[in-house]
Amino acid sequence: MSDLEDYRKELDAIDQELVSLFEKRLAVSKKIGNYKKNQSLPIYDKERERQVLLQNIRQITDKDSEVQVRHFLETVMDLSKEVQKDVRASTVDYDQLFASHPPKNDPKIGYFGETGSFCEEAMLAYFDEAPANPSNYHTFESLFLAIRNKEIDYGVLPIENSSTGAISQVYDLLAKYGFSIVGEQYIKIEQHLIGLEGTNLDEVEEVYSHPQGFQQSTEYFKNHEKWRQIPFHSTSDSAKLVKDSQDVRKSAIASRRAAEIHGLSILADNIQNESENTTRFIILGKDLESNPRCNKVSVVFSLDNEAGTLFKLLRHFAEYHINLIKIESRPVQGEKWEYLLYLDFEGNIAEENVNGALRLLQKNSVYFRLLGCYIAATKNK
Amino acid sequence: MSDLEDYRKELDAIDQELVSLFEKRLAVSKKIGNYKKNQSLPIYDKERERQVLLQNIRQITDKDSEVQVRHFLETVMDLSKEVQKDVRASTVDYDQLFASHPPKNDPKIGYFGETGSFCEEAMLAYFDEAPANPSNYHTFESLFLAIRNKEIDYGVLPIENSSTGAISQVYDLLAKYGFSIVGEQYIKIEQHLIGLEGTNLDEVEEVYSHPQGFQQSTEYFKNHEKWRQIPFHSTSDSAKLVKDSQDVRKSAIASRRAAEIHGLSILADNIQNESENTTRFIILGKDLESNPRCNKVSVVFSLDNEAGTLFKLLRHFAEYHINLIKIESRPVQGEKWEYLLYLDFEGNIAEENVNGALRLLQKNSVYFRLLGCYIAATKNK
Structure with a gap:
């Protein structure tokens, strides 16, 4: 022995x-x-x-x-x-919460951007049937307002990019409006410089894009420092602006699809820094929705300044063998140097371990909200 | 009993x-x-x-x-x-690391922005004596390059704002260049709309600012939707541009100090959303520096996808009773959906508990770098 x-x-x-x-x-x-x-x-x-x-x-x-x-x-x-x-005496019954809000039939859908936007692509990829007459919105907040005013049941917007990170404005709006994530979709992002047909690169003076387009393509623009970079609502709105202007001096960063839809040419293709550039989109609804196939959960909670608080809260996840996917930190609006933490993790709200971890998290954090339980999308779309 | x-x-x-x-x-x-x-x-x-x-x-x-x-x-x-x-057998001797890089005498200093920038203010507040002939830089990266090329010993730039959160580009550059944080400074930020003397608000057509200026003042601009918002290097560069243009249609978001220095008038004062708007600035140096008075530590490390990894790493901090101040997550460049985590916490590298936690963190994370150990600034400046 x-x-x-x-x-x-x-x-x-x-x-x-x-x-x-x-x-x-x-x-x-x-x-x-x-x-x-x-x-x-x-x-x-x-x-x-x-x-x-x-x-x-x-x-x-x-x-x-x-x-x-x-x-x-x-x-x-x-x-x-x-x-x-006696954690089991917790007052929130998550199962009840979900049962009361079944998914909507024949929903009205909205997306961020102009026709040809990456959000429209995400919408078409996410829904089995192409939604009839989707609405589109030119700011993130107008899409949130459309959900609040019941103009639409669901909205599609970007939340995170693999090379530039969180779209922090969307995180802040999630906290502000209290809506729920009901689904997600990854879309591979290829950014192109597009302009009117026959435009020569030498003629370009201005480039329009959503700020994300510029951030994802900084390397390309190092060789074109004279071009004026003008942030605009979205990449697809930028494509439309160039088309409407009929001005060869104006160009846009947008997708191949946006170029085709708006009848524009690609002046330089694949100008994004990272060849594997992917954006995660969320499908936003007014209420929580879930079913047994859902395998990803998002929550937001606040941290007080006590030593070890973050550790104590995250311990519940380790204790229940739950895999954390993502942690994002944002300032609490109106409170100096306090933070909201957004967590994405694997699991279903109906599973005992997830349920247990959430009850403990809720019990022990100053502010807590379940953002959603939905089906994790594959990342290699 | x-x-x-x-x-x-x-x-x-x-x-x-x-x-x-x-x-x-x-x-x-x-x-x-x-x-x-x-x-x-x-x-x-x-x-x-x-x-x-x-x-x-x-x-x-x-x-x-x-x-x-x-x-x-x-x-x-x-x-x-x-x-x-046998953690004590770790190969990195932090004390040694610090001893080899004493603070520089009569250092050459650089800051981000034009004369009158918030960074210049932070620099003047941080250093006991006003630095002789500081250099200034118009992009974050050019300041990092100046440190690499030994044009300057220290650089001052913003890393975080109390209402808009992390300046993610600076976090990414910290990872890219491998320099160190040697100090920090908080400055209260009051943003004003400034223009040429005698300008009437009705005449304004364009507003120039660093993107942060727009993000901090979104509420004010909701009432001025017709004005074109043009992102520029910094708020102070924007003030200089307005002065140089001598054009009443152009305005800038900048500080009162920038208005005075560039001989401009305040057209609307305190336009930031949050009255308690504060930015945290860092003093960046090429090497690690520390002394016994330092009481704040910053590190960056990467997470693999194993269940509970984040918890296991943060446990070391709870175990040693170390108070976490801030956690920030950024994508790993070139790696899809992997994250770098930036932690700020209380303590000094020479203290046994901090030293122990860092050795364990270093041992158990895929990538780890000590960003700095410095004196925590008061937040209410």
Whole structure:
């Protein structure tokens, strides 16, 4: 028998004792929880926890292990508080929440940008049937307003690009309007410089685009510093503007599809910095919607300034073996240097582990909102 | 004696046994660590950990506590692996790193923007003596290049605004160039619409500003939708452009100081959305610099897609009682949908807990870089 097997037998015996003791501790903690509830006492007693740490740390024999022992005891106390809190008594019933809002039949759809926009592409890729008479909107906020005014049931807009990152304005509007993400779609983005047919590059003086178009193509424009970059509503709106102007000095950054739709020529193709340039679009609805096939969840919550708060909140995800996909931080409007955190993670709201993590997250954060539970799209579209 | 005191005596007895068992387990783990080292075996054995969890979970008596017992065991195993890893044998000596780069005497300073820029203000507020002949740069990257080419020792540029959030281009350049943050400065930002003396608001047709100026003043511009918003290098460059043009149709968003320096008038004052609008500026240097008074640390690291990785990394901060100030996420350039995380937290690199957390973070993340250790500025300047 090797040394390793001997050691492991020792560990197995220790672990069995550890778990049995820990179970005993949880049982006592539950009694304390009931006692505190009856006496209306708070669950958390900072001074008591400090004492417990002190008296145990004082007695450890190998001072090199102090950090590990401290962390061990803190975890033991945190987990004991969890059973005191009786998480299952939480007041929000997520299943109920979803059941009350089934997906809409024959919905009215809106998208960001002009005909030929990447959002229109995302819309056509997302919905099984091409929506009849979709509306389009030239600012992100006008699309949110259209949902609020019930002009449309769903709106399609970009939230994140693989090379330029979050579209922060959309994150902020999600917090402001309180709507829900009901789906997502990835679209590969190829940006082209487009203009009137027969335009020579030497004739170009102005380039129109959504700011994202410029950000995604900074390398190309380093060789064309004289061109004036003029930010406009969207890349597709920029294409339309160039067409309407009939001016060879004006050009736009837009998709091949936008060029075709607006009868324009490609003056330089694939001008984006990264060949693998992809944007993630969200399908936005007024209410939460979900079904058993949904496998991705988005939430937003706020952080207070207490040491370790972020860690304590994220612990719930690790505890329930939930895979975090993305974390995004945005300032709280009107509050100086406070942050909202947006998390995307894998799972379905009806799964016990996700449900459990969300209840704990909600219980322990100052502000919390479930943004949606939807089907994760494949990234290689 | 109350019930609570009885219960607590029970807990105290249990905790003493728990800690003593846990110490025994750490001692065995260290032996395993040595054994594995001698046999060149990996520390992490996934199948063994799965087995340990399974056999213990199977035996728990109160199934309601399964989540807590699982987390308890995982923590016990994680902490045991920590002592196996012998973190103290890490190859990077941070103290050495700092000692080799003392702050420069009589440094050459550069800042972003034209004379009268907010960065110039931040520079004057940060340095005890007004720098002689500072250089100024009209793009963020040209300032980074100036540091690389040793034209300047330090550069001052904005990294974050309290209402619009991160200046993501600066975060990306920090990753690209590998320079260090040696200090920070907060400046209260009041944006004004400025123009030539005697200009009437009705005459204005174009507004020039850094994109941040527009983003910070969206509410004001909702009432002036006809004005063309033209993004320019910086607010101070925009002020200079208006002065040089001598054109009453042109206006700029800039500071009162920029208006005075360039001999312009304020056409509308305090047009920013948030009255408490503040920007955080960083002082950038080529090398790491620190001293015992430094109390803030910035790092950047990358995340792989393994479940719970972010949690596991942030755990080190909670373990060492380190307060996280800020988390920012940016895409990894050239890698689709991978992220770099930028963390700011409280502490000094020479403190044992910070040093320990950083060694663990470095050991366990795919990519890691210490961005700086510097004196935290007060936020209410």
